[in-house]
Amino acid sequence: TQLLEQSPQFLSIQEGENLTVYCNSSSVFSSLQWYRQEPGEGPVLLVTVVTGGEVKKLKRLTFQFGDARKDSSLHITAAQPGDTGLYLCAGDPTSGSRLTFGEGTQLTVNP
Amino acid sequence: DADVTQTPRNRITKTGKRIMLECSQTKGHDRMYWYRQDPGLGLRLIYYSFDVKDINKGEISDGYSVSRQAQAKFSLSLESAIPNQTALYFCATSGDGWWHFGDGTRLSIL
Secondary structure, three states: OOOOEEEOOEEEEEOOOOEEEEEEOOOOOOEEEEEEEOOOOOOEEEEEEOOOOOEEEEOOEEEEEOOOOOEEEEEEOOOOHHHOEEEEEEEEOOOOOOOEEOOOEEEEEEO | OOOEEEEOOEEEEOOOOOEEEEEEEOOOOOEEEEEEEEOOOEEEEEEEEEEOOEEEEOOOOOOEEEEEEEOOEEEEEEOOOOHHHOEEEEEEEEEOOEEEEOOOEEEEEO
């Protein structure tokens, strides 16, 4: 089983602050995804990164895939209370087959 | 209507009972999955299916079985439920590089 480790597990910050969540593995993934999950709902896909070194931006969120395709990061600029939620990274080892998930980072942004 | 619909949304039952969780999708995707989520463990794959005639075990399939009744329907069964199967269960589909998850079934086994 290919493991993905997320850090930190919990993060509580004030509105307007910046933050970074990390997702690391000793295994190579063909692609890596980031999800956001709110209570009572399923995970919602935010982005997929597929190329080593790739950087994608989604408004105030910046996603990066490591050069060796073993790690990824999610950076949020000027966090807002609406960013509160569980952020999950998930890796696909063989391109389109099945996902291995990290444990998740619970983010709370206080107004 | 939701792309991936799970029923029931909540279920409380007793040890030893047989339980079926159902999933239907309107995405037209061939690939469907069942995951369970436990606090601090993320989501773990139970079973997956790449088409109607294809069923594969995931990393935690013991105590579970599945049935792919049609392209749009994928059900998960617990033949004899035990308390450590208490969890949040998610059905998902994938296709065209995109994944869709249902809103989950919260299952409690007493």
